[in-house]
Amino acid sequence: MSEHAPPTKEQAQESEASTSKSTPTQVTDGSTAIVRALENAGVEHAFGVQGGAIMPVYDALWDSEITHITMAHEQGASHAADAYGVVSGTPGVCLATSGPGATNLVTGIADASMDSDALIALTGQVPSHMVGSDAFQETDTTGVTAPITKHNYFASDSDTVGKTVGEAFALSETGRPGPTLVDLPKDVSFGETDRDPGEPTPPPGSTPTPAADSAAVDAAVAAIERAERPLCLFGGGVIKAEACEEARAFIHEYDIPAVTTMPGIGTVPEDDELCLSWAGMHGTGYANMAITHTDCLIAVGTRFDDRLTGGIETFAPEAEVIHIDIDPAEISKNIHADYPLIGDAATVLEQVHDAIETPPATREWVEQCSAWKDDYPMDYRTPEDEPLRPEFVVEAFDEATDDDTIVTTGVGQHQMWASQYWTYKEPRTWVSSHGLGTMGYGLPAAIGARFAADDSQDVICFDGDGSFLMTMQELSVAVRENLDITVAILNNEYIGMVRQWQDAFFEGRHMASEYNWMPEFDKMAEAFGAKGWRVDDYDEVADAIEGALEYDGPSVIDFHIDPRANVYPMVPSGGANGKFALTEDQL
Amino acid sequence: MSGEDHDNSTPPKHGLAGRPPEERPHPEGRRTSQGIRIDPEAEAEPRVRQAVVSALVENEPGVLSRVSGLFSRRQFNIESLTVGPTTVEGNARITLVVEETEPGIEQVKKQLAKLKPVMSVGELDDDAVRAELVLMKVHGDEPDKVHAITQMYDGQTLDAGPRTITVQVTGNQSKIDDAIDAFRQFGIIEIARTGQTALARGATPTTPGEEPAPEGTIADEPQKPQTPAQHSDD
Ligand SMILES: Cc1ncc(C[n+]2csc(CCOP(=O)(O)OP(=O)(O)O)c2C)c(N)n1
Ligand SMILES: [Mg+2]
Numbered sequence: 001m002s003e004h005a006p007p008t009k010e011q012a013q014e015s016e017a018s019t020s021k022s023t024p025t026q027v028t029d030g031s032t033a034i035v036r037a038l039e040n041a042g043v044e045h046a047f048g049v050q051g052g053a054i055m056p057v058y059d060a061l062w063d064s065e066i067t068h069i070t071m072a073h074e075q076g077a078s079h080a081a082d083a084y085g086v087v088s089g090t091p092g093v094c095l096a097t098s099g100p101g102a103t104n105l106v107t108g109i110a111d112a113s114m115d116s117d118a119l120i121a122l123t124g125q126v127p128s129h130m131v132g133s134d135a136f137q138e139t140d141t142t143g144v145t146a147p148i149t150k151h152n153y154f155a156s157d158s159d160t161v162g163k164t165v166g167e168a169f170a171l172s173e174t175g176r177p178g179p180t181l182v183d184l185p186k187d188v189s190f191g192e193t194d195r196d197p198g199e200p201t202p203p204p205g206s207t208p209t210p211a212a213d214s215a216a217v218d219a220a221v222a223a224i225e226r227a228e229r230p231l232c233l234f235g236g237g238v239i240k241a242e243a244c245e246e247a248r249a250f251i252h253e254y255d256i257p258a259v260t261t262m263p264g265i266g267t268v269p270e271d272d273e274l275c276l277s278w279a280g281m282h283g284t285g286y287a288n289m290a291i292t293h294t295d296c297l298i299a300v301g302t303r304f305d306d307r308l309t310g311g312i313e314t315f316a317p318e319a320e321v322i323h324i325d326i327d328p329a330e331i332s333k334n335i336h337a338d339y340p341l342i343g344d345a346a347t348v349l350e351q352v353h354d355a356i357e358t359p360p361a362t363r364e365w366v367e368q369c370s371a372w373k374d375d376y377p378m379d380y381r382t383p384e385d386e387p388l389r390p391e392f393v394v395e396a397f398d399e400a401t402d403d404d405t406i407v408t409t410g411v412g413q414h415q416m417w418a419s420q421y422w423t424y425k426e427p428r429t430w431v432s433s434h435g436l437g438t439m440g441y442g443l444p445a446a447i448g449a450r451f452a453a454d455d456s457q458d459v460i461c462f463d464g465d466g467s468f469l470m471t472m473q474e475l476s477v478a479v480r481e482n483l484d485i486t487v488a489i490l491n492n493e494y495i496g497m498v499r500q501w502q503d504a505f506f507e508g509r510h511m512a513s514e515y516n517w518m519p520e521f522d523k524m525a526e527a528f529g530a531k532g533w534r535v536d537d538y539d540e541v542a543d544a545i546e547g548a549l550e551y552d553g554p555s556v557i558d559f560h561i562d563p564r565a566n567v568y569p570m571v572p573s574g575g576a577n578g579k580f581a582l583t584e585d586q587l
Numbered sequence: 588m589s590g591e592d593h594d595n596s597t598p599p600k601h602g603l604a605g606r607p608p609e610e611r612p613h614p615e616g617r618r619t620s621q622g623i624r625i626d627p628e629a630e631a632e633p634r635v636r637q638a639v640v641s642a643l644v645e646n647e648p649g650v651l652s653r654v655s656g657l658f659s660r661r662q663f664n665i666e667s668l669t670v671g672p673t674t675v676e677g678n679a680r681i682t683l684v685v686e687e688t689e690p691g692i693e694q695v696k697k698q699l700a701k702l703k704p705v706m707s708v709g710e711l712d713d714d715a716v717r718a719e720l721v722l723m724k725v726h727g728d729e730p731d732k733v734h735a736i737t738q739m740y741d742g743q744t745l746d747a748g749p750r751t752i753t754v755q756v757t758g759n760q761s762k763i764d765d766a767i768d769a770f771r772q773f774g775i776i777e778i779a780r781t782g783q784t785a786l787a788r789g790a791t792p793t794t795p796g797e798e799p800a801p802e803g804t805i806a807d808e809p810q811k812p813q814t815p816a817q818h819s820d821d
Pocket of ligand 1: 410411412413437438439440466467468490492494495496497
C-alpha cells in the first residue's frame with residue numbers, strides 16, 4: 001500500500017489503540033446518534049451496501065466498534081441479517097441506500113415478516129426537502145415496506161432519530177418478533193445533535209403480558225386431562241420464546257407425542273422417541289398421521305400456515321385445539337381455537353405443565369405413534385449404478401458433522417430433503433425461508449449464520465442449482481471475509497420442485513423448469529477464490545465432504561444428483577394431511 | 588390403525604414405502620372453512636353481519652394508509668371509513684363499517700390493534716349513536732319541491748342558484764338512503780357521502796380504556812392506555 005493511501009477502518013482503529021476500543025460513539029449528529037443507538041442495543045454486526053443517501057451513517061460506522069459486512073447485493077444483506085438473528089437470538093441489522101438499495105432489501109424484509117424474525121433495516125432517503133419530488137433514487141420506502149414490517153418509521157428530526165432507531169430495535173424483538181425499518185433522510189443524518197439516544201425502549205403498550213389467563217389455563221388443562229390422543233405441535237414461536245426446555249419437559253413429564261412445524265424444527269430432538277418430526281406438505285407420514293388422528297392438539301407458537309394444515313376442513317378434524325400464542329390475532333385466524341391461551345410460550349407451557357393433576361392416559365397412543373414410524377419409514381434405495389440420491393448426501397453430511405451444525409437452505413426440493421433427512425437436535429440450527437419460500441436465501445443466510453455462530457460450529461448451506469444462481473454473488477463476501485462455510489449444491493439441473501409439480505399436475509410439460517445448461521459450479525467457486533468440488537458418484541461423497549469441512553474457508557460442492565428424484569411424502573395443496581402421497585401415482 | 592401386514596422393507600424406486608392413502612384410516616370429522624370443528628347440531632354456514640368498529644389512533648402521518656392498507660391486504664370487506672381528530676391533541680378516531688363473518692370481525696379488530704399507531708379498538712353495540720352526512724347537488728328547475736323534500740328530511744339548503752341547488756342531509760344510513768331516493772326525481776348531478784361515524788351510547792366508552800379529554804385543557808402527550816391484550820405483539 002502506498003504511503004498516501006488512506007487507512008482502512010481496522011488500521012485506523014488499531015492506531016488509536018486502546019483509546020478507541022469499546023468506546024461508545026460520541027453523538028454529534030443524526031448519524032452518530034443512529035450508530036450510538038445500535039451500540040446501546042448491543043449490536044455487534046451489520047450487513048449492508050453503501051450508497052449516496054446512507055453515506056453519513058456509514059461514515060459514523062467508521063469510528064464504531066460495530067463490524068460492518070459489505071454484501072454483494074442488498075437482498076443478501078437482508079437475508080444475512082435475518083439468519084444472524086435466527087441463529088443468535090438477537091435482531092440482525094441491515095443497511096441500504098435509498099431507492100434501489102431499499103427496494104433490494106424488500107425480499108429479505110418480507111421473508112423476515114413471514115417468519116416472524118426480528119430484523120432492523122436502516123435505509124437512506126433523499127433529503128427531507130426533496131421528498132415527494134421524484135428525486136434521484138427516491139422511493140417511498142415506508143410505503144413500500146408498510147405491509148411487510150411490524151412497523152416502520154420515517155425519521156424527521158436529528159434530535160430524535162437515535163431514539164427512533166432504538167425503538168425500532170426494541171419493537172422488533174418485543175412480543176411476536178418481526179422486522180422494523182427506519183427511513184433516514186440525508187439531512188436528518190447530517191443534522192447536528194448531541195442527544196444520546198439512551199437504551200432501546202419499545203413503544204408504550206407494545207410489551208405483552210407473559211402469563212395466560214388462569215381460568216383459560218384451567219379449561220385447557222381439563223381438555224388435556226380427558227384427552228386420549230393428545231399431541232403437541234411446536235412452531236417457530238417456541239424457539240423465539242426460548243421455550244424449548246419447557247416444551248421438552250412438558251412432553252416427557254406427560255408422555256405426549258410431539259410434531260413440529262418446519263420453523264419449529266429443533267424444538268425437540270428429532271431422535272427423541274416422542275418426536276415425530278415435522279408435519280405438513282412434505283412432513284413425515286407419521287407426523288401427518290398423528291396430526292390427523294389426535295383428539296387434543298396443543299399448538300404452541302404456530303400460525304397454522306396452509307403448508308402445515310393442508311385443507312382446513314380436514315385438518316386435525318377431531319381435535320379440540322389449545323392454541324398458545326403471544327399474538328392474539330393468530331388465535332382462530334386459520335384454525336378455530338377451542339382453548340386460546342395468549343401469552344409467552346415458556347411461561348404458558350409452565351402454567352399448563354403445573355396445572356395438570358391427572359395426566360392423560362397416553363400409552364396406547366404413544367405406541368400407535370411409534371407404530372406409524374415403522375409404517376411410513378423415510379427409507380430410500382441407493383443402487384450403486386444409479387445416479388446419486390440427494391437424501392444420501394444430506395445424511396452423509398449429518399454424520400460427518402456435530403449436532404450443533406447449522407444448516408441453511410434455498411427453496412425447492414433440496415430444502416425439503418435437507419429438512420427431512422438431517423436429524424435436527426437443537427433449536428437455531430435449522431435456518432430456512434419458510435413462509436415466503438425465497439429461492440436464494442441459503443448462501444447469504446449461511447454468511448449471516450457464520451457471524452452469529454460459535455467458531456466451533458459448522459455452517460452448511462444445502463442449495464439448489466436454481467436457488468444458488470439467484471444469490472451466488474455473495475460467495476465473493478464469504479471469500480473476502482474468509483468465512484468457513486460449505487455450500488452443498490444438490491444439482492438436478494432443474495427447477496426441481498416445479499418439475500415435480502409439472503409431472504404430477506401438468507402432464508409432465510416441463511415449461512421453464514429445465515435448465516439445459518448450467519455453469520460448472522466447482523470451477524465458478526474457484527474463480528471466486530473459494531474451494532470447489534464436483535461429485536457425481538457415491539464413492540466420491542465422503543472425500544469431498546471431508547475436504548470441504550477441513551478447508552478453513554468457503555467451499556462449494558456441486559453434487560450432481562438424480563435429476564428425477566422427487567420429494568415424498570407429499571400432501572397436495574389443500575389436501576388432507578392423512579392422505580399424503582408416497583409415490584407419484586398416489587397424487 | 589397400524590399396518591403390520593404391509594411390506595415396508597423395500598421402498599419403491601421413486602417414492603416411499605407405506606400404505607397408500609385409500610388403505611389408511613381417515614377420521615370422519617370435518618371443519619368449516621373458518622377452521623371450526625363442525626358440530627352436527629349447529630348450522631355450518633357462517634353468517635355475515637355488519638359491524639361498526641371504532642379505533643382511537645395517534646394522528647401521525649401515514650396512519651390512514653396503514654389502516655386502509657391493512658383492509659385491502661387482508662381482504663376485509665369494508666363499507667365505509669371516516670377519520671377525524673379528537674379533542675385530545677395528536678389523537679384521531681377512525682370509524683369503520685365492515686361486513687364480515689363473526690371470526691372475520693374478530694380478525695379486523697385484532698389486526699387493527701396490532702398497528703402501532705392504533706391505541707385502542709372497540710366494536711359498537713347495535714344501540715350506538717350513528718350518523719352520516721350527504722351533500723347532493725340537484726337540478727334547480729323546481730326549487731319549491733326541492734325545498735319541501737329537504738324539509739321532509741330535516742335537511743338544509745347550502746347553495747341555491749338558477750341552475751343547481753345543493754342540500755345537506757344527516758342521519759342514519761337508512762334515512763340517508765331514503766333521502767337520496769327521494770331527490771332522484773330532480774336529477775342528482777353530484778353526490779358526496781361521508782360514511783358513518785358513531786359513538787357508544789351513554790357513559791360506555793367507545794373504545795376500551797378511552798379517557799375523556801381533561802376539561803378545558805388539551806393534553807401535551809396522549810396517554811396510551813395499557814391494554815396488553817390489544818397490543819400484545821406490536
Ligand atoms: C425467488 C423465487 N422465485 C421462484 C420461486 C418458485 N420456485 C419454488 S421452488 C423452485 C425451484 C427451485 O429450484 P432449485 O433451487 O434448483 O431447487 P430444486 O427444487 O431443484 O432442489 C421455484 C422456481 C421461489 N420459490 N422463489
Ligand atoms: Mg434444482
